[in-house]
Amino acid sequence: MRRASVGLKMIMAASGGLLVAFLFVHMLGNLKIFVGAEAFDHYAHWLRTIGNPVLPNEWYLWIQRAVLTVAVVAHIWSAAVLTIRARKARPVRYAHRPKVRGSYAARTMRWGGVIVLLFIIWHILDLTTRTVNPVSDTTQAYAAVTQDFAPSRWWVTAFYVLAMVLIGFHLRHGLWSALQTLGVSNARRQRALKAAALVVSVVISGGFLIVPLGVTFGLVG
Amino acid sequence: MKLKLRIWRQNGPQDAGSMVPYDLDDVSPDMSFLEMLDVLNERLTLDGQEPVAFDHDCREGICGMCSLVINGTPHGPQKATTTCQLHMRHFSDGETIDIEPWRARAFPVVKDLVVDRGAFDRIIQAGGYISAPTGSAPDAHAVPVPKPDADEAFEAATCIGCGACVAACPNGSGMLFTAAKITHLGLMPQGQPERDSRVLGMVHQHDEEGFGGCTNTGECTAVCPKGIPLAAISRLNADFRHALKASS
Ligand code: HEM
Numbered sequence A: 001m002r003r004a005s006v007g008l009k010m011i012m013a014a015s016g017g018l019l020v021a022f023l024f025v026h027m028l029g030n031l032k033i034f035v036g037a038e039a040f041d042h043y044a045h046w047l048r049t050i051g052n053p054v055l056p057n058e059w060y061l062w063i064q065r066a067v068l069t070v071a072v073v074a075h076i077w078s079a080a081v082l083t084i085r086a087r088k089a090r091p092v093r094y095a096h097r098p099k100v101r102g103s104y105a106a107r108t109m110r111w112g113g114v115i116v117l118l119f120i121i122w123h124i125l126d127l128t129t130r131t132v133n134p135v136s137d138t139t140q141a142y143a144a145v146t147q148d149f150a151p152s153r154w155w156v157t158a159f160y161v162l163a164m165v166l167i168g169f170h171l172r173h174g175l176w177s178a179l180q181t182l183g184v185s186n187a188r189r190q191r192a193l194k195a196a197a198l199v200v201s202v203v204i205s206g207g208f209l210i211v212p213l214g215v216t217f218g219l220v221g
Numbered sequence B: 001m002k003l004k005l006r007i008w009r010q011n012g013p014q015d016a017g018s019m020v021p022y023d024l025d026d027v028s029p030d031m032s033f034l035e036m037l038d039v040l041n042e043r044l045t046l047d048g049q050e051p052v053a054f055d056h057d058c059r060e061g062i063c064g065m066c067s068l069v070i071n072g073t074p075h076g077p078q079k080a081t082t083t084c085q086l087h088m089r090h091f092s093d094g095e096t097i098d099i100e101p102w103r104a105r106a107f108p109v110v111k112d113l114v115v116d117r118g119a120f121d122r123i124i125q126a127g128g129y130i131s132a133p134t135g136s137a138p139d140a141h142a143v144p145v146p147k148p149d150a151d152e153a154f155e156a157a158t159c160i161g162c163g164a165c166v167a168a169c170p171n172g173s174g175m176l177f178t179a180a181k182i183t184h185l186g187l188m189p190q191g192q193p194e195r196d197s198r199v200l201g202m203v204h205q206h207d208e209e210g211f212g213g214c215t216n217t218g219e220c221t222a223v224c225p226k227g228i229p230l231a232a233i234s235r236l237n238a239d240f241r242h243a244l245k246a247s248s
């Protein structure tokens, strides 16, 4: 059966909301790096002990990974179904078509989303599995981050900066759109909600950004 | 004024169609856009050529029949104005004007600039109504309606169903139209009994017709000749969520 477009949007909104909540907590956790090596490594170690003694080591982390994977898959699956439908909905293109006037963020959701996915893959190979990171010892989180974004590896920082800016755009339209999809928005609240979406995305994107930039420019490490 | 027109000509639903150039002199700035096309059509007819087919009826901005994409914008450059109410003074002498039909799978071209908007009728049939017994008309104000609700419902009810929202939407979505009807009826006491089945039925039909989903880009509101706000779509979404809960 053809799934209702509005239902697919609700799946996108809910899974996206979960991912934003994760991003916010992840961003706050990253800021521990400014406290020092010991605090950051201790934090990384603590992440593996969440739920002890009820849950054995790393169980919580694996549960979170499973939940996030489900959210990412649901998000991308519904986006893909809707994108295919949208393409089919206009089989003949306009000969004369000015640029879509909506915000840059709204226009780049699809390609932006794909780039964010590529970033997530790189990021897991980088700071989780350490496949592409100079520090392979996974107990050494601080060293991994500081060596990753060392000035000589400026291109890694540049890629992270680009990805964070894109995520900022993705969140700005995504957050507002999710509120609209869940029916929270209305004529009176629209401006305030758009402003709130902007603030949250700047905080998340900016909070992430200062870590690699801080390392590259010598404020950390 | 003199104009260079490029108009989509398509002989029938199966024809491939293409943009055809026409030069038109002696256009008065006081003409409406459709009157300008009337002048062209008179000339084409006198020359023994097939006139350009385009939709129109009231020419007063209230019926929703006129439907031209002018230089890439449905209903042209003037905000909150239908094609029939658009005047040539908003164009400059010597300008090239591209004229195309609404582009959507759900709105197939019948001929030239005329598209079949029956998909909108079927969305209405799927729930865009209230069931009321016929017979003697009830007293006008027998059922009180709070003023803010009446105002918001009226704003939504000004939708003339022209389809410009679909034509402008990068996803070819008909959500603004559907949402205008949901808002209009859902705010009225008379609209309550069928509120859940209305939103489920209309959204289902909307999707069945091959319209795309909404991404809240807002292109629709920007071109809507009646300024139906994007908030209407949020209301549709809220009703949809409520109806899903109620039906599960
Ligand atoms: C500059 C920005 C970022 C930095 C410095 C950073 C840093 C890190 C670090 C150090 C870890 C490993 C934690 C550990 O296992 O000890 C991690 C995990 C993770 N990050 Fe980021 N992160 C950033 C941005 C992001 C963004 C924007 C996303 C999502 C779009 C993201 C998604 C993830 C995920 C999903 C994991 C967990 C992988 C796992 O379960 O092992 N990160 N990040």
Ligand code: FES
Residues within 6 Å of the ligand: B055, B056, B057, B058, B059, B060, B061, B062, B063, B064, B065, B066, B082, B083, B084, B085
């Ligand atoms: S012809 Fe009726 S609205 Fe334009």
